[in-house]
Amino acid sequence: MSTAASSRSFKLALVQLLVTSSKEANLRNARSKVLEAAKNGANVVVLPECFNSPYGTQYFPQYAEPLENSPSSRALQEMARDAKVYLIGGSFPEEKEKKYYNTCTIWDPKGERLGVHRKIHLFDIDVPNKITFKESEILSPGSSPTSFLTPWGRIGVGICYDIRFPELAMIAARKGCVAMIYPGAFNMTTGPLHWELLQRARAVDNQIYVSACSPARDPNSSYIAWGHSTVVDPLGVVVATTDEKESITYADIDLEKIDEARQNIPVTSQRRFDVYPDVSAGN
Numbered sequence: 001m002s003t004a005a006s007s008r009s010f011k012l013a014l015v016q017l018l019v020t021s022s023k024e025a026n027l028r029n030a031r032s033k034v035l036e037a038a039k040n041g042a043n044v045v046v047l048p049e050c051f052n053s054p055y056g057t058q059y060f061p062q063y064a065e066p067l068e069n070s071p072s073s074r075a076l077q078e079m080a081r082d083a084k085v086y087l088i089g090g091s092f093p094e095e096k097e098k099k100y101y102n103t104c105t106i107w108d109p110k111g112e113r114l115g116v117h118r119k120i121h122l123f124d125i126d127v128p129n130k131i132t133f134k135e136s137e138i139l140s141p142g143s144s145p146t147s148f149l150t151p152w153g154r155i156g157v158g159i160c161y162d163i164r165f166p167e168l169a170m171i172a173a174r175k176g177c178v179a180m181i182y183p184g185a186f187n188m189t190t191g192p193l194h195w196e197l198l199q200r201a202r203a204v205d206n207q208i209y210v211s212a213c214s215p216a217r218d219p220n221s222s223y224i225a226w227g228h229s230t231v232v233d234p235l236g237v238v239v240a241t242t243d244e245k246e247s248i249t250y251a252d253i254d255l256e257k258i259d260e261a262r263q264n265i266p267v268t269s270q271r272r273f274d275v276y277p278d279v280s281a282g283n
């Protein structure tokens with residue numbers, strides 16, 4: 001783990017991976033990028049949604065794996081352990097009891113699994129002449145919010161379309177999360193419209209860090225990812241981003257910035273739960 005981290009700051013790395021149709025090649029590439037990020041001082045590393053398979057309902061059954069002892073789980077565990085980082089392992093199609101999920105596994109620097117997030121909000125949209133996608137044709141939704149503890153504080157995790165539902169980020173922030181991180185894969189229609197806007201909105205509403213990690217863009221794939229993996233600070237300012245190509249994006253996550261935002265603009269302590277309900281109650 002990097003010695004540059006203090007109890008109030010850590011280095012986040014977003015691995016914008018160029019995903020191919022070869023699961024083995026994707027796992028090898030992910031491993032080499034996670035090790036590279038660790039060498040460059042990253043403490044927490046993020047992979048993109050569907051990091052080990054092309055993104056599309058037609059691919060999910062073919063690429064799906066169980067969570068326990070499967071090639072992708074083992075590879076993620078070894079990456080986290082060998083790189084000595086906290087690893088938010090993007091997502092892969094999971095098969096469990098004859099159902100499929102879009103699932104993110106989270107690992108600590110010893111290779112212990114810290115959490116499992118199954119995409120709660122399935123990506124079902126229809127923008128005429130632009131994009132139609134229906135994850136629910138194949139996938140089942142997850143049903144619980146996910147967060148995990150690091151030496152720097154608790155981090156919440158969602159997957160892609162989950163970012164459009166502000167409740168998840170609100171719940172995470174009210175439970176004390178310092179960041180909400182989304183492996184995601186927006187596309188050429190919704191990417192330019194909403195990718196950055198949604199991250200900035202979730203960050204400024206909750207005065208936390210928000211980040212989303214995309215696959216790199218492959219113009220020949222059936223689903224063309226937007227790319228532009230990004231980190232936004234608690235004031236809603238983009239502090240790190242990239243273009244569409246394969247890359248690693250780094251950002252220093254400074255927890256003082258959360259305190260400062262909340263002191264200067266104290267919405268966090270001015271909420272009126274006597275007027276409207278607190279969505280985090282009971283979650």
Ligand SMILES: NC(=O)CC(=O)C(=O)O
Pocket residue numbers: 122123159160161162164184185186187190191
């Ligand atoms: N791919 C997704 O889950 C979501 C997305 O592309 C969007 O919300 O836009």
